[in-house]
Amino acid sequence: METTSKQFTVSVYTENNIGLLNRISAIFQRRHINIESINSSVSEIENVSKWTIVVNLTEEQMKKIIGQIEKQVEVIKAYYHTEEEIVYQESCIFKMKSDLLFNEQQIQNIIIDNNARIVTVNKQFFVLEKSGRKEEIELLYRELSGFGIMQFTRSGRIAVSKEEMKISKILEAINY
Missing domain, CATH: 3.30.70.1150 (ACT-like. Chain A, domain 2)
Incomplete structure (x- = not known):
């Protein structure tokens, strides 16, 4: 089991709905994971927002969090990337x-x-x-x-x- 934390950049494609930021940040909060930075903007797809979230954690934790994020109804798809991939x-x-x-x-x-x-x-x-x-x-x-x-x-x-x-x-x- 991997125990070394590293920095990941998460890309979340979502519908732009009230309250989603609260629910997604709660996913990190429940696990005591600090969000280093978060940005929200329009994406390359009409009517779809893109959130960019930076966190430090293990890849195993990252996979679990991506699963939790994607359970949110308004989330279309979530990806995570290492520094070398972006x-x-x-x-x-x-x-x-x-x-x-x-x-x-x-x-x-x-x-x-x-x-x-x-x-x-x-x-x-x-x-x-x-x-x-x-x-x-x-x-x-x-x-x-x-x-x-x-x-x-x-x-x-x-x-x-x-x-x-x-x-x-x-x-x-x-x-x-």
Whole structure:
């Protein structure tokens, strides 16, 4: 029996119904599994939402949870992926004092070196955006934190699988 936890990215294709998020998060909560990140968006299929959930657990636990998720009426299909099976990104934005942008050459170098993008600038603050892997975002956070970050927020993971997902064929078969 496998006892080593690893990170999995779960893709859940669902109808967009009230209360489903509560029920799915309860599946993880009952097993004392922390959700590292969760993202919900439209999918490539009309009227179908895609949730991307990141968790750390064993593969045996993951298989059981996928089974529980798929028992939810609104869930069309759920998949889980290892890090090697997906391409993913996260996004973040930083709000910083504007005088730093104009008076600190090091800030400008950090922005360039990290492939970050300035979203807006005014007299009081500027907003910086960065998309990338979690490690890239954490590095930029560490580099900027010494200058005083006014606000910071990071998105959940968004991901696509490297292998073809059969979800469209499944939906055709059930006339969705």
